[in-house]
Amino acid sequence: MDARTPPTSAPIWRSRTLQIGFWVGMSLIHAVSNSLTVNMDIRRLGLPIAPWEPVVWEFSSNLVLLALVPAVVAFTRRFPLHWDTWRRQLPWHLVASVVFSVTHVLAMVALRKLAYATQGDSYGFGAWPRELAYEYLKDVRTYASMVVIVETYRLFLRRLQGEARLLDPPEDGEPVEPVDRPERFLVRKLGREFLIAAADIEWVQAAGNYVNLRVRGHDYPLRSTVAGLEARLDPGRFARIHRSYIVNLDLLAAIEPQDTGDARVHLKDGTVLPCSRRYRDALRSRLAAAA
Template identity: 55%
Template structure:
């Protein structure tokens, strides 16, 4: 019978099992509260100053901004995962993030203005944004920085919860290493103050995630700070097969291969996981499995 992932027992494992809906819920609630809260406070200012604006106008200003920010969250998640910031690269990343903040602000303003124009047109009016990009950017830059800090801090916490893998280091003295460092058969995993070893043969599949390669082992995911290409060059090429530009699969874990009309394929693993196989790698995979 196919193996099934272990049932989560610890609080960390239970959270990791539901992390995706929690993450989506966090951003939805954050920007819902932001839109409502900012609309209420802005409306209070309008009434206090006796300005001639309708409630729907104020709602379109703040609500449009919140909706635009929410629409840009997936782009921020992708960008920060693709080019993460670490202590050893933050100086190199700083110009990239500064440029990204300008692009992000331009997208936010464009979406925000488009939403406001739609609302005004619905009410038979016309919205004019004017020349206020510098003002908006000064606000957006702080929001951009806040999102970057939240995403990086959250990913650090998740890595601590699920365990972060690393290669076994060579000994400090001149003695021979326990195993070849360039062809690792085990990985060291640090998780919430504990350390344990994961055998390379136990890895079912590996997925690229920015500067990390996620090792999938018995229903758990351990991020290893390495590109997929670097890790592929170190693993046993007869066991770990490239099946996609962002996936490696342990050949011993493959249950079946399903061909698709597009020329691509789906790889079914023994535990029920489905891994994509691109057309480019389909024939080499077939030949490797036939050996």
């Protein structure tokens, strides 16, 4: 078992196979449909272009775009576009769209040259400054569409699985519980709201601008950093074990040392989490003191 990938009971809409299938299917549909329509236009206009050429054009373009999807997903995780952050993140995405387009064009042209060479022919891209500008006008729309799809999908998952947030302080009077160390979190899921106790959190994992609170087999994203949440959780119950993980000490079963100096933390339900050497000794000392 990989200690860096804790087991989760992911529903079908979170399946990696479904996500990959969506992008592959979209790319295949675009490549086939565009190849057919371009060939129909060529035949109608009587242009001296072989039927295989539009197929090479469309499949080379869509193949490169498909290969760029993981990079777009990773970039949007680092620079997510939300209502409260889009103005700050938009310049980064404009720069990314240029890199996206240049990469797409260079790889696409290379594939086309290779395909044409197998047919004893040569591929000419045209005047590079003009063609790059033309391709960018198309690629920036493709990049924006990818970002919208990725962010919409993430929003759908957050709404479907539930999204946690800290309780708001009362408008009048003192809060019932300390604001700096909350005992409960409010979870909104499918239009309903309910409370989860901080003591019920099994572990916490960083996820971009969010942290996922693991509670009874479900992940609830909370808009926070790991360090920010660590400062608000009870230090007598929770411990930082990795730059991306916090664990509930009541659920810890064993610590497994690794040859690298790191360790693996085994929880009572069988979950295995990574523990870096930076936090390993402090974790052992806390467990020994508690024992």
